[in-house]
Amino acid sequence: ELKVEQNPLFLSMQEGKNYTIYCNYSTTSDRLYWYRQDPGKSLESLFVLLSNGAVKQEGRLMASLDTKARLSTLHITAAVHDLSATYFCAVDKNYNNNDMRFGAGTRLTVKP
């Protein structure tokens, strides 16, 4: 059974600091997704990582995928308050985007 674990589950940061969120998964997969969710809102797609070594960057967020280690990271650079949200990773269970498993989410709070 595919399991997806994120850590930390809660993260409080000062503005301007850097930090990394980790996403580990238990079975072979080379497609991983990152989403953002604001309180009470839906999920917004951030990144789709398709292969080993994939790296994508958007603003202060950078995501990477190591399929051999079954690990993805979401790195936050010089955090700002607007990045406060819950971040989810999800792994494609059946290689066709039809059956994803989500991590529990990392609730990020960026303090001034």
Add this chain to the structure above:
Amino acid sequence: DGGITQSPKYLFRKEGQNVTLSCEQNLNHDAMYWYRQDPGQGLRLIYYSQIVNDFQKGDIAEGYSVSREKKESFPLTVTSAQKNPTAFYLCASSPLGTRAVSTDTQYFGPGTRLTVL
């Protein structure tokens, strides 16, 4: 504008009632999904459908039913058999792309918050 709509935004259910949550998409996506999200937790898959008139159970299908009579619509019924239905329900859709090249992801609707009275 293309997107996914869910209605209602808030729904209250009495004990023993069946309620139906609506999900519509105009993205011409083949696949549609229903997820349940409990406070402080990730998403769990209830049902998904890849094609009209066909659907598969996810991890927590008990107490729920779906239909897919039209490509753009995938309603979810929460039956009285679901003993703890209070949650945030999210509908999503995606194309069925070629795996090797597709960067497609699942696109989510705004959600329905269901509360049992």
